[in-house]
Amino acid sequence: MGRSPCCEKAHTNKGAWTKEEDQLLISYIKAHGEGCWRSLPRAAGLLRCGKSCRLRWINYLRPDLKRGNFTEEEDELIIKLHGLLGNKWSVIAGQLPGRTDNEIKNYWNTHIKRKLISRGIDPQTHRPAMHGSAAAQLPTTITSSPQLAFSTVDVQVAKQLPLPQMIRSNIDVIKKEMCPDLNLDLSMSLSFPSSASSLASSSSTSENIAAAEPASYPQPICLCYHLGLPSSEFCNCRASPKNQHVLGFYRPLEEGQYTLI
């Protein structure tokens, strides 16, 4: 029944890693690859627990890590993703190649929080900082609380998927588990009638009908753009075949093929 403990805590080192320990870990992983963290320390000749080895490798020793300061673009992307996802550091890190969740979490706490506060923005809600009754009067809806909507993120899957697929994955979970009857079609449009004829039935003036001509509609607006995501990287929005004034979020299938979600 069960298994033996992952390590003998009494015989493991703790605290800062030495160069020798780093070298042992690097050489072992180079030779054998990442694998069973439980058996790695003994196999590599390290007096550390597997958890500590994993952390050291992931956060510090991995060769694909990007060292150095965060760029302005990375800053802004972190802020936007945090607004969408909340403290899902691993998911956010998945969108920033070469950065770790620990690094982003530290950077958020030491730099970005302060930056947002200096802009007059509450770092938790991403809203203008307010005090007292003004803050209390704000509505608290699901749409104003993205952290809630993403609370059931399958992090394992999300970390490996591009952002649009991750959103799709969460929508599936929310549909199935939370609100099976809820229509979560991720399409949006401005609040104008779906056709001139329908408008004609509700209004008898020719001026209104003329004003509703499709040619006079404004360009459709994309939610991804509104969120500030770089279109080339994440956005696959297309106009709906049913209504050219509605932008739907499309999941990429193969080169040039998309499916509306």
Next chain:
DNA sequence: AAGGACTTCAACCGCGAGCTC
């Protein structure tokens, strides 16, 4: 130069999900 205050970030801790036996 000294030492106290503040900042940074690597590492630890505890927990939950999922897996194994």
Next chain:
DNA sequence: TGAGCTCGCGGTTGAAGTCCT
């Protein structure tokens, strides 16, 4: 079926470095 284990996550800590007086 359920106890126990592994893995990975987010929150927290504390040593080391930097700034300020």
